[in-house]
Amino acid sequence: xxxxxxxxxxxxxxxxxxxxxxxxxxxxxxxxxxxxxxxxxxxxxxxxxxxxxxxxxxxxxxxxxxxxxxxxxxxxxxxxxxxxxxxxxxxxxxxxxxxxxxxxxxxxxxxxxxxxxxxxxxxxxxxxxxxxxxxxxxxxxxxxxxxxxxxxxxxxxxxxxxxxxxxxxxxxxxxxxxxxxxxxxxxxxxxxxxxxxxxxxxxxxxxxxxxxxxxxxxxxxxxxxxxxxxxxxxxxxxxxxxxxxxxxxxxxxxxxxxxxxxxxxxxxxxxxxxxxxxxxxxxxxxxxxxxxxxxxxxxxxxxxxxxxxxxxxxxxxxxxxxxxxxxxxxxxxxxxxxxxxxxxxxxxxxxxxxxxxxxxxxxxxxxxxx
Amino acid sequence: xxxxxxxxxxxxxxxxxxxxxxxxxxxxxxxxxxxxxxxxxxxxxxxxxxxxxxxxxxxxxxxxxxxxxxxxxxxxxxxxxxxxxxxxxxxxxxxxxxxxxxxxxxxxxxxxxxxxxxxxxxxxxxxxxxxxxxxxxxxxxxxxxxxxxxxxxxxxxxxxxxxxxxxxxxxxxxxxxxxxxxxxxxxxxxxxxxxxxxxxxxxxxxxxxxxxxxxxxxxxxxxxxxxxxxxxxxxxxxxxxxxxxxxxxxxxxxxxxxxxxxxxxxxxxxxxxxxxxxxxxxxxxxxxxxxxxxxxxxxxxxxxxxxxxxxxxxxxxxxxxxxxxxxxxxxxxxxxxxxxxxxxxxxxxxxxxxxxxxxxxxxxxxxxxxxxxxxxxxxxxxxxxxxxxxxxxxxxxxxxxxx
Numbered sequence: 001x002x003x004x005x006x007x008x009x010x011x012x013x014x015x016x017x018x019x020x021x022x023x024x025x026x027x028x029x030x031x032x033x034x035x036x037x038x039x040x041x042x043x044x045x046x047x048x049x050x051x052x053x054x055x056x057x058x059x060x061x062x063x064x065x066x067x068x069x070x071x072x073x074x075x076x077x078x079x080x081x082x083x084x085x086x087x088x089x090x091x092x093x094x095x096x097x098x099x100x101x102x103x104x105x106x107x108x109x110x111x112x113x114x115x116x117x118x119x120x121x122x123x124x125x126x127x128x129x130x131x132x133x134x135x136x137x138x139x140x141x142x143x144x145x146x147x148x149x150x151x152x153x154x155x156x157x158x159x160x161x162x163x164x165x166x167x168x169x170x171x172x173x174x175x176x177x178x179x180x181x182x183x184x185x186x187x188x189x190x191x192x193x194x195x196x197x198x199x200x201x202x203x204x205x206x207x208x209x210x211x212x213x214x215x216x217x218x219x220x221x222x223x224x225x226x227x228x229x230x231x232x233x234x235x236x237x238x239x240x241x242x243x244x245x246x247x248x249x250x251x252x253x254x255x256x257x258x259x260x261x262x263x264x265x266x267x268x269x270x271x272x273x274x275x276x277x278x279x280x281x282x283x284x285x286x287x288x289x290x291x292x293x294x295x296x297x298x299x300x301x302x303x304x305x306x307x308x309x310x311x312x313x314x315x316x317x318x319x320x321x322x323x324x325x326x327x328x329x330x331x332x333x334x335x336x337x338x339x340x341x342x343x344x345x346x347x348x349x350x351x352x353x354x355x356x357x358x359x360x361x362x363x364x365x366x367x368x369x370x
Numbered sequence: 371x372x373x374x375x376x377x378x379x380x381x382x383x384x385x386x387x388x389x390x391x392x393x394x395x396x397x398x399x400x401x402x403x404x405x406x407x408x409x410x411x412x413x414x415x416x417x418x419x420x421x422x423x424x425x426x427x428x429x430x431x432x433x434x435x436x437x438x439x440x441x442x443x444x445x446x447x448x449x450x451x452x453x454x455x456x457x458x459x460x461x462x463x464x465x466x467x468x469x470x471x472x473x474x475x476x477x478x479x480x481x482x483x484x485x486x487x488x489x490x491x492x493x494x495x496x497x498x499x500x501x502x503x504x505x506x507x508x509x510x511x512x513x514x515x516x517x518x519x520x521x522x523x524x525x526x527x528x529x530x531x532x533x534x535x536x537x538x539x540x541x542x543x544x545x546x547x548x549x550x551x552x553x554x555x556x557x558x559x560x561x562x563x564x565x566x567x568x569x570x571x572x573x574x575x576x577x578x579x580x581x582x583x584x585x586x587x588x589x590x591x592x593x594x595x596x597x598x599x600x601x602x603x604x605x606x607x608x609x610x611x612x613x614x615x616x617x618x619x620x621x622x623x624x625x626x627x628x629x630x631x632x633x634x635x636x637x638x639x640x641x642x643x644x645x646x647x648x649x650x651x652x653x654x655x656x657x658x659x660x661x662x663x664x665x666x667x668x669x670x671x672x673x674x675x676x677x678x679x680x681x682x683x684x685x686x687x688x689x690x691x692x693x694x695x696x697x698x699x700x701x702x703x704x705x706x707x708x709x710x711x712x713x714x715x716x717x718x719x720x721x722x723x724x725x726x727x728x729x730x731x732x733x734x735x736x737x738x739x740x741x742x743x744x745x746x747x748x749x750x751x752x753x754x755x756x757x758x759x760x761x762x763x764x765x766x767x768x769x770x771x772x773x
Contacts, residue, residue, distance in 0.1 A: 001438075
């Protein structure tokens with residue numbers, strides 16, 4: 001049994017932790033939350049310089065050619081510090097979509113730039129309230145052009161290109177669209193978590209290039225979600241640990257009725273429950289990372305398990321962190337709002353808890369029927 | 371990252387498999403025996419071939435095996451239908467305490483027959499006034515020459531009626547503060563003055579006993595640790611209790627409820643097609659998988675010769691309530707037939723009903739959910755202990771319901 005990260009991967013973690021502790025303190029999140037900048041450009045450049053955007057991109061496309069275990073480590077640490085960066089959109093979604101379905105030419109055109117941070121990518125899937133289905137898609141692709149409205153698009157205001165989910169005469173497609181063209185109108189939308197920007201994008205006959213075969217877009221999208229779910233889950237587990245630690249530190253220092261509130265079982269049991277949820281989520285994330293890194297046929301079950309457990313853990317830790325802080329946790333001045341906002345953003349991005357619970361049971365049924 | 375044995379572990383696993391395949395008792399071998407006889411026969415067989423208590427030193431009846439080898443042996447043994455053990459408390463809790471605190475001479479006398487199953491041990495800790503607050507125990511020990519004279523009552527003693535020896539904690543100084551007035555002993559369960567009464571449980575079984583002591587004599591030579599050091603010795607036992615009781619195994623699990631949901635209808639269609647059923651099942655799957663993979667992480671640490679991290683402590687706190695909730699849900703799926711508890715009429719011979727009735731006990735035995743949450747908060751997260759009003763005052767002055 002060797003169900004653990006390697007020594008090299010743990011070294012990467014230590015390196016990432018000390019780097020992010022210095023470069024992405026809570027103040028960095030607050031600056032983006034309070035300010036006009038869509039993300040922390042200075043931190044992004046440093047993350048790019050560390051090679052993190054290039055982690056799993058093959059060396060022939062100027063990447064590092066590392067595995068998804070290394071990327072899992074990075075995801076957990078970025079989640080732990082709630083990095084205000086378009087990393088998930090560009091790396092877990094846009095890069096992954098091209099790696100999975102891009103032609104050699106598309107890979108050559110985009111992957112080196114994604115690796116070097118010269119471009120940022122995003123995924124444009126959602127169109128309206130409620131869960132997106134293939135039948136409900138209104139954005140249309142025809143003859144190299146795309147028309148429709150996508151809302152919201154995570155990091156859509158800062159991305160250079162989008163992987164757009166659209167319908168076509170041949171069925172659903174994924175299309176690569178350069179967002180810096182006249183046929184794309186972008187508008188920033190205000191969101192629950194202003195430390196991660198979102199946009200609405202209106203495509204008016206924007207020129208687009210198919211990614212993968214026409215008609216396979218929906219299947220590709222589900223595979224993309226499964227891969228991204230593992231990495232999102234690692235970010236969520238990292239964030240859930242941060243929320244738990246914030247609550248614990250505060251409880252140790254805050255006195256009520258003549259003693260630290262950390263001595264009350266109401267608080268201890270709450271935080272023990274958070275620890276339990278985080279630990280279960282981490283166990284599932286390990287399996288997700290293994291399935292992703294080995295391209296296992298168990299990925300659909302592994303990804304959904306990691307995703308469901310991580311959504312539940314992060315939500316619980318984030319809300320009970322505020323509760324543990326009492327009134328101060330409800331103030332703008334305190335940092336408790338960061339994980340509370342981010343947990344919801346990460347849990348609805350790429351599909352919410354109920355959707356992933358359904359995917360999990362469907363995947364188990366498929367596995368057992370096989 | 372992989373799930374593979376090292377070459378050494380694989381070789382060990384193969385050796386275990388071969389031995390088990392050739393030696394697991396057949397039905398014929400076990401015919402006409404009660405569960406105690408069956409358990410003892412299997413234990414003796416393992417011991418004679420060097421497969422009993424394999425982590426223990428050879429001098430004490432073991433094999434000097436590593437922790438990961440023990441895990442591998444347990445995994446392989448669980449694949450066979452072997453007689454249920456009655457030695458978990460003796461071998462898993464009493465023995466580590468004896469090996470830490472008894473003399474080498476005593477261990478050489480008592481450990482080999484415990485390993486071979488020829489002698490069974492029990493643990494006499496809980497009392498009517500001391501469960502979660504174990505150190506509140508009141509059974510009294512008074513020194514009399516080279517002996518201690520014991521009077522009082524223990525409760526929840528598993529297997530007291532078939533045990534040969536037991537470990538117990540006594541209040542030897544009621545005027546000392548609670549934790550400082552305790553002393554730890556082991557004793558012969560056949561000593562005069564011991565009376566054992568089974569406790570009938572809500573699940574129908576009677577695995578536990580009340581044990582009454584009337585002027586029972588224990589030689590001072592059977593004291594473990596110093597007089598007044600009993601709490602410290604007891605912690606050795608308790609640490610091993612929590613390590614050995616896992617929660618998860620047996621009873622209702624994801625598979626059994628999933629299959630039930632496929633086979634019963636909810637409205638006009640199979641229950642498994644109902645979204646609310648699917649969401650609940652997903653949550654339980656995630657908990658079960660989370661425990662499994664957390665276990666794999668601990669196994670990895672053992673495999674590398676390291677001590678597993680604190681993440682292992684969540685097993686019982688997750689596993690026991692999960693069993694209860696899943697059993698309850700399964701009974702709901704069965705609708706009105708859920709109340710029937712009959713080996714012939716009930717689904718899976720009554721597994722769901724039995725688990726429903728047994729699971730309240732799982733949430734209490736070996737540390738209640740609340741105590742387990744305290745342990746996680748205090749030992750894993752480093753939060754302070756609860757404020758205690760009984761601290762620093764003589765035990766005799768601690769308020770009780772009866773005083």
